[in-house]
Amino acid sequence: METIISGIQPSGIPTIGNYIGAMQHFVNLQDEYDCYFFIADLHSITVPQKKAELRKQILDLAALYLAVGLDPEKVKLFIQSEVPAHCEAAWMIQCATPIGELERMTQYKDKAQKQDTVNAGLLNYPTLMVSDIILYDAAKVPVGADQKQHLELTRNFVDRFNNKYAQKGQTLLVKPEPLIAKNGARIMSLQDPTKKMSKSDSNPKGFISMLDDADTIRKKIRSAVTDSEATIAYDPENRPAVANLLTIFSSVTGISIETLVATYEESGYGTFKNDLAEAIVDWITPIHERFHQLRESEELQEILTVGAIEANKKANKTLRRMKNALGLGRK
Ligand code: AQP
Incomplete structure (x- = not known):
């Protein structure tokens, strides 16, 4: 081995x-x-x-x-x-x-x-x-x-x-x-999609920590920057903020980016962000449970x-x- x-x-x-x-x-x-x-x-x-x-x-x-x-x-x-x-x-x-x-x-x-x-x-x-x-x-x-x-x-x-x-x-x-890694995504800051998401970022709104509680996650996703386009599309070059949110969504749910785009194309940022936040919360909750059992x-x-x-x-x-x-x- x-x-x-x-x-x-x-x-x-x-x-x-x-x-x-x-x-x-x-x-x-x-x-x-x-x-x-x-x-x-x-x-x-x-x-x-x-x-x-x-x-x-x-x-x-x-x-x-x-x-x-x-x-x-x-x-x-x-x-x-x-x-x-x-x-x-x-x-x-x-x-x-x-x-x-x-x-x-x-x-x-x-x-x-x-x-x-x-x-x-x-x-x-x-x-x-x-x-x-x-x-x-x-x-x-x-x-x-x-x-x-x-x-x-x-x-x-x-x-x-x-x-x-x-x-x-x-x-x-x-x-x-x-x-x-085959799907080696680089996740960007929620406040500045040209900057990598970093745990030592002085602005906590830029990242979601693996120990953030559900409400904090919802707030951070709500305040994540997007752009002024009306539809949701995956275009990392021209629309990096939305592409970043789609990558996160896909990573925590296992749903492909194409399927996510097809689902949310016309739904507006409100619904998209709401569902993304809930997807992160659903995925992270059992991790938090295991974390707390182990930590002490x-x-x-x-x-x-x-x-x-x-x-x-x-x-x-x-x-x-x-x-x-x-x-x-x-x-
Ligand atoms: N934003 C990211 N997207 C994808 N992968 C990332 N990694 C870090 N940030 C992202 C990967 O995580 C591993 C461990 O990183 P590290 O803690 O050793 O150092 P780092 O890359 O400097 O991570 P941070 O979060 O940005 O830490 P600080 O803020 O302290 O500098 C690496 O495999 C890295 O690729």
């Missing part, structure tokens, strides 16, 4: 964008692959976080992973900072990565623009991502379009490291392939403890190979 790895940052409560673009695919992949999924708390501190909120969001994300359908019997679920190998390997990777390669990363450029002071961690973020991937010998990494550049960096690093240090016939590091449970703690043990076991093996390749420490 091939291995896959992916993580989500606890930099807020996951949005339905995180669900549609990442979590739902993780659930579909768990039967076919040896899966490692993690809570990327080390990545989240590249920008300032509040201590108490971060601690809460780590457990919220863990419970949400399970509430949306990840099965702890099938996947290893762990908290990144509980596996020290991630930072150790990241240091070795940084020492073999030209700064120019990191400065070219578009996500770095975007995030750096929004900070008064740019920390070294923000620049080095992709090297921690390289570490996340290589430590688990991941053959495939589920990535959205925005992460392709980071995966390319990983593939380049693996080539460089293997060429320089692998002994004849040795698989030192595994070179990962991207796993692009001993079971959640046990799942994370077992996940950390398994992840440490696997990651430490790769770390040892890397240290031996570089001649660090003692044999």
Whole structure:
């Protein structure tokens, strides 16, 4: 069975964008692959976080992973900072990565623009991502379009490291392939369809959090921007806001966009938005029930403890190979 790895940052409560673009695919992949999924708390501190909120969001994300359908019997679920190998390997990777390669990363450029002071961690973020991937010998990494550049960096690093240090016939590091979801939708902000929906958006009207209650969801959908056209149509280029709402509608109901357009073409935004809000509420209510059962449970703690043990076991093996390749420490 091939291995896959992916993580989500606890930099807020996951949005339905995180669900549609990442979590739902993780659930579909768990039967076919040896899966490692993690809570990327080390990545989240590249920008300032509040201590108490971060601690809460780590457990919220863990419970949400399970509430949306990840099965702890099938996947290893762990908290990144509980596996020290991630930072150790990241240091070795940084020492073999030209700064120019990191400065070219578009996500770095975007995030750096929004900070008064740019920390070294923000620049080095992709090297921690390289570490996340290589430590688990991941053959495939589920990535959205925005992460392709980071995966390319990983593939380049693996080539460089293997060429320089692998002994004849040795698989030192595994070179990962991207796993692009068939219906890999990118969900946009409800207030600005040119901007990706983000859990750390300072305007909460821009996103639907996976823990928003029914009334909040209804209000946010009601206030979502649309356009001045009279009919409902799927035209992402010219009518991105409506296309975004149709994509969300289709994702939470499984109804095709064509069928939705045929149903709502002439119905006006009021009915369309009302039905969309109810569809989201119907879909999210059982997720909330499972979330609340899990959130304060001993079971959640046990799942994370077992996940950390398994992840440490696997990651430490790769770390040892890397240290031996570089001649660090003692044999
Ligand atoms: N709007 C989105 N549509 C589709 N997929 C999305 N993802 C994020 N936003 C959308 C996917 O979710 C996964 C985890 O993301 P992350 O938390 O590690 O980082 P991110 O992409 O930076 O997510 P956010 O919500 O925008 O977080 P903040 O606000 O902290 O920057 C990834 O697979 C991503 O593609």
